[in-house]
Amino acid sequence: MNRLWALFRSYPYISNVVGYTTLFASADFIQQSMLGGAQERSAHLSGNTSGEQALLTCREEVLMTGQSEESHLKDSDSSKYTSGEKDIPIHSIDLAQTARVALVGLCFHSNFNYHWLRALERMFPGGGAKRISLKVFLDQLIAAPATISAFYIGLSTLEGREDPFADWKNKFWTSYKTGIVYWSTMQAVNFSLVPPVARTVFAGGISLGWTVYLCHFRQQKN
Secondary structure (H helix, E strand, O other): OHHHHHHHHHOHHHHHHHHHHHHHHHHHHHHHHHHHHHHHHHHHHHHHHHHHHHHHHHHHHHHHHOOOHHHHHHHOOHHHHOOOOOOOOOOOOOHHHHHHHHHHHHHHHHHHHHHHHHHHHHHOOOOOHHHHHHHHHHHHHHHHHHHHHHHHHHHHHHOOOOOOOHHHHHHHHHHHHHHHHHHHHHHHHHHHHOOHHHHHHHHHHHHHHHHHHHHHHHHOOO
């Protein structure tokens, strides 16, 4: 622990930026591993349910017409009533997506947070309820909109979407309102208890859960 602290003090910029970026990218990996896999299993089960309902409908038709089930399925193209493989598919990780999240975190979020948090401390040094409240207020007024916007617009740009602002337009306000309570609380802890030299990487730890939410929310249909 002493060596790690010495590293932070000796190389604050590199330590904070690398630490933040690593945590930022890990959030997408976690989101894909846990939430993404759950979505695929849900979709697969939904497909199986649809297939079973179709088979029930087919059997009802058989009872009404008196035709043999085998013959009816043949005439009606049985492929319409099957749902594919019975086994639930194993979710695969899209490493390209994780790499894009890491790139956005490295190029913008980690650097922005490092310089932003240092600037706040220079303008309003020390603790105290008034200073901490002011820092939290400015952080939510300025930094929160900037980082959320960079996340949505940056990833859409890297993906080559026709309209890189589409996700931002549809999901910015929901994300911002959701983050106000979470980030206000966490940044109050950051400004109160964490030394300035380690605040960026602490913010990266906070953003781990937040970025899982953003990555998951971004995958949802508008």
